[in-house]
Amino acid sequence: MSESVQEVKGGTRWMRVRSAWQAWVEILSTRETGTAMAWTRIGVGLVTLHTMTSIYTSGVIVPLWANKDEGGIINLSDKNWLVQLLGGPSLETSEQLLLMCTVACALLVIGLGSRIAALVALQTSIALFSLHPGSGGGHDRLITNMLWLLVLVRSDVTLSLWCYVRSRRWTSSELIYAWVRYALAFQVTVMYWATGVQKMGMEWMPWGGYDAIYFAVLHPAFARFDHSWIAEVMPLVRVATAVTWIWEVTFPIVLLWLWFRRTPDRDGRLRRWVRRWNLRLIYVVIGLGMHSTVWALMDVGPFSPITCTLYLSLFHPDEYARLYQRLRGRIPRGTAES
Amino acid sequence: MTTRPRWEHIRGVLILLHILAVLLMALPAPEGAQRREAWNDPTVTAEFEAWSERLNHVGYETTPDDLKTDLFTLAQDFTEVRKTVLSPARPYARYLGTQQSWRMFVAPHRFPTRLHVELKQAEGEWETVSIYQDPDYSWKADLFEQDRFRSALFRYGWKSYSGARKLFNQWLAREAAVDFPDATHIRTRWYKVQTPTPEMVLAGEEFEGKFVLGQTLSLAPYRESP
Numbered sequence: 094m095s096e097s098v099q100e101v102k103g104g105t106r107w108m109r110v111r112s113a114w115q116a117w118v119e120i121l122s123t124r125e126t127g128t129a130m131a132w133t134r135i136g137v138g139l140v141t142l143h144t145m146t147s148i149y150t151s152g153v154i155v156p157l158w159a160n161k162d163e164g165g166i167i168n169l170s171d172k173n174w175l176v177q178l179l180g181g182p183s184l185e186t187s188e189q190l191l192l193m194c195t196v197a198c199a200l201l202v203i204g205l206g207s208r209i210a211a212l213v214a215l216q217t218s219i220a221l222f223s224l225h226p227g228s229g230g231g232h233d234r235l236i237t238n239m240l241w242l243l244v245l246v247r248s249d250v251t252l253s254l255w256c257y258v259r260s261r262r263w264t265s266s267e268l269i270y271a272w273v274r275y276a277l278a279f280q281v282t283v284m285y286w287a288t289g290v291q292k293m294g295m296e297w298m299p300w301g302g303y304d305a306i307y308f309a310v311l312h313p314a315f316a317r318f319d320h321s322w323i324a325e326v327m328p329l330v331r332v333a334t335a336v337t338w339i340w341e342v343t344f345p346i347v348l349l350w351l352w353f354r355r356t357p358d359r360d361g362r363l364r365r366w367v368r369r370w371n372l373r374l375i376y377v378v379i380g381l382g383m384h385s386t387v388w389a390l391m392d393v394g395p396f397s398p399i400t401c402t403l404y405l406s407l408f409h410p411d412e413y414a415r416l417y418q419r420l421r422g423r424i425p426r427g428t429a430e431s
Numbered sequence: 432m433t434t435r436p437r438w439e440h441i442r443g444v445l446i447l448l449h450i451l452a453v454l455l456m457a458l459p460a461p462e463g464a465q466r467r468e469a470w471n472d473p474t475v476t477a478e479f480e481a482w483s484e485r486l487n488h489v490g491y492e493t494t495p496d497d498l499k500t501d502l503f504t505l506a507q508d509f510t511e512v513r514k515t516v517l518s519p520a521r522p523y524a525r526y527l528g529t530q531q532s533w534r535m536f537v538a539p540h541r542f543p544t545r546l547h548v549e550l551k552q553a554e555g556e557w558e559t560v561s562i563y564q565d566p567d568y569s570w571k572a573d574l575f576e577q578d579r580f581r582s583a584l585f586r587y588g589w590k591s592y593s594g595a596r597k598l599f600n601q602w603l604a605r606e607a608a609v610d611f612p613d614a615t616h617i618r619t620r621w622y623k624v625q626t627p628t629p630e631m632v633l634a635g636e637e638f639e640g641k642f643v644l645g646q647t648l649s650l651a652p653y654r655e656s657p
Contacts, residue, residue: 121446151579153580156580287531307539
């Protein structure tokens, strides 16, 4: 191959990379109104607020977040920088962290200084969860993941006290960057996909009888009550087991659907086929049904509400505006699909 | 093609790194691989039996023990690779809470345990004061049934969590020493029983379980130095 042909090929490759990079930067520069992120902020704030207050009101703070000589089960971990800054692990430190996190979450809900509030809520909850790692679950990681992304976005431009203070109105059409919402949509996709591909228990498989949900809801550690009655509705339970696993593993389809919707100028057989249905809505409805059932039957902490809060990021702010107007009767159903 | 300001390119790189970190954190984490004894739990053993039977069925000759050994080695190696791959992203995840290691209901626990707490008065019989989720024996039930405690109790019921369980038993002894001034000893045990199949539930049958992981502690030391 002559040198000039190699140069042309190399140049074309470089142009492609450059073009893809420009497209990436372009996507990240997209702006939109802040409604979706405002609802996400309120949702995350409420769930975290409830998580923190329930630790205090249920009385588990002493056994789980105090040292042995203060009435706790273990001697708390001192690895976190904030814990060290507050004087080391102790019941007093735990209470300070809990109080700071509660105040920060309240500010997050009402929308006042929301980026600082998210940062305080994030660091205090990381510190609190680090003190006794055996007392939590994946939902704690999900909370901190979402709080970090809320640090990076002006989620209080609308539906907030800050908006009211600035403009004497509760809502605003001020634009914010959309990339944090995209990152949350990516997060929910990765979460479901990762948990789906790790479900290797035989009971999730057709040859295992699709009994996984049956055994999961009967586990005494997490069952709210005795659910032996579900043995009478096994066909339904087996369908739910199969749907859950397929739904989780194929969740990336939602991201694909959102991408296809964002690029309507492009065409192709797959695009036409995928866009024929509102796949996002189908996945969200299944998810809400699944999480409501988990919440009703099992006590797994804030797992269901915090996960459902992530769904808020799957919708464009214009869709919230249309829903609001539809609810107020301004737009007849079916006329606003653009 | 539009020319974007330099800071937008820097932001592009940072967001790409965030996405990469989240993706890497989502790599399957076979944490159980670190605890070889957890592989002997009946739930895990049943999984291996079912999988080896399935593999034999499709022409791959193996036994549950061979499969266990092979997968244990593979899981150890994978954990090492995962650890190395994740090391650059660790500080980011640690300080900004971006871990994404999700393993929800990987395999249902078919041999769950239920906590039983008993006390002994001087020269008396053992008296049950707490059975998890039994309203007739409800000492500490308000704590045990809070979601944070449920998570901890779930772990204590595994043989491999012996250190954490020991600390929990000592805490129960400290609490019992105060709440039951006449008691001399405390015994904690976990009733381990296989979850009945749907057919058995409908027929009103259940498996016979057994008490495991028992520990008896004298309350005297906890009264002297609480």
